[in-house]
Amino acid sequence: MSEHASGDHKVAVTEAVRAAIVRGEYAPGQRLVEADLCERFGTTRFVARSALAELSSRGLIEIERNRGARVREITLDEAIEITEVRRLLEGLGAARAAERIIPAGSAALRAILVDMRAAVARSELLRYSDLNARLHATIREIAGHETSARLLGQLRDQTVRHQFSLALVPGRPAISLPQHEAIVAAVTARDPAAAERAMHDHLQSVIEALRALPGSGGRPARLPVRR
Numbered sequence: 130m131s132e133h134a135s136g137d138h139k140v141a142v143t144e145a146v147r148a149a150i151v152r153g154e155y156a157p158g159q160r161l162v163e164a165d166l167c168e169r170f171g172t173t174r175f176v177a178r179s180a181l182a183e184l185s186s187r188g189l190i191e192i193e194r195n196r197g198a199r200v201r202e203i204t205l206d207e208a209i210e211i212t213e214v215r216r217l218l219e220g221l222g223a224a225r226a227a228e229r230i231i232p233a234g235s236a237a238l239r240a241i242l243v244d245m246r247a248a249v250a251r252s253e254l255l256r257y258s259d260l261n262a263r264l265h266a267t268i269r270e271i272a273g274h275e276t277s278a279r280l281l282g283q284l285r286d287q288t289v290r291h292q293f294s295l296a297l298v299p300g301r302p303a304i305s306l307p308q309h310e311a312i313v314a315a316v317t318a319r320d321p322a323a324a325e326r327a328m329h330d331h332l333q334s335v336i337e338a339l340r341a342l343p344g345s346g347g348r349p350a351r352l353p354v355r356r
Contacts, residue, residue: 142172143180143247150189150200151289157202187283192288201287208291211284218277218284219265223312223328224321225272234271235317242313243266257268258296264309267317277353295338309333 134180149155166177181198184190191201203211227352241264248257262285269278279297295301308331315323 138172139176139179142166142170142176145170146180147184147189147286150184151286152257153290153293155200157290159197161200163197166185188287192328193247203287203291205291205339205342208288209336211288212332212336212339215281216336217330218281219268219332220276220325222272222274222281223316224268225274226268226319227316227319227324230271230316230319232268233259235265238264238271238313238317242310243322245302245306245309249306254296254302257302258293259264261296261305261309264313269313271316279332291339291342294342295335298338298342301338304338305331305335 146161155161161181163177163181164170167174171213172180180192181192181215185192185198187224189201189336190198192198241260244259245257245264248254249261272278272306308327312324312331315327
């Protein structure tokens with residue numbers, strides 16, 4: 130295998146393990162055994178070890194000497210702190226998106242909103258959650274700020290289980306939908322200050338909703354596993 134192909138394989142395995150963790154296939158605290166990863170992802174011990182080291186640097190797993198690697202447990206309080214950082218970074222992204230938006234971007238955001246409204250009307254909570262993530266990702270793409278996008282990707286991966294739990298709170302989508310409509314309205318109107326403010330308001334609402342979930346106070350919340 131060439132050096133380039135080897136590098137691509139390492140990246141692919143790392144992303145595959147990351148995706149499995151984010152999907153909830155590996156639970157918080159679960160041990161990640163190199164031999165099992167090799168068998169599942171068709172790779173070598175060296176590549177599996179490299180993937181674990183990379184995911185440790187992203188805060189998704191923890192590696193303890195003589196004990197191996199485990200999926201890192203993110204407490205609800207830590208998820209709140211992470212969302213406070215997201216509020217700042219996503220506010221920056223929304224403002225920048227408002228400066229850079231073009232008609233194709235406006236159409237994409239409005240199309241997602243149409244689907245979000247339909248999901249709320251049909252009480253499709255999981256679909257709404259997916260569309261929520263897509264809307265934020267589209268805004269990041271329009272913003273074109275690579276550093277904040279990279280950081281936000283890591284932060285969102287760490288809190289995905291808490292975000293999923295929040296999405297299942299009765300009535301939550303109906304609360305967040307108008308907030309997303311305000312964000313899109315400001316971005317498509319090319320109003321950076323209003324876009325940043327709308328994003329801050331939305332994520333402050335997320336923080337308050339997280340604080341109301343069971344598990345706040347430093348204990349890891351036992352949340353449902355998404356399949």
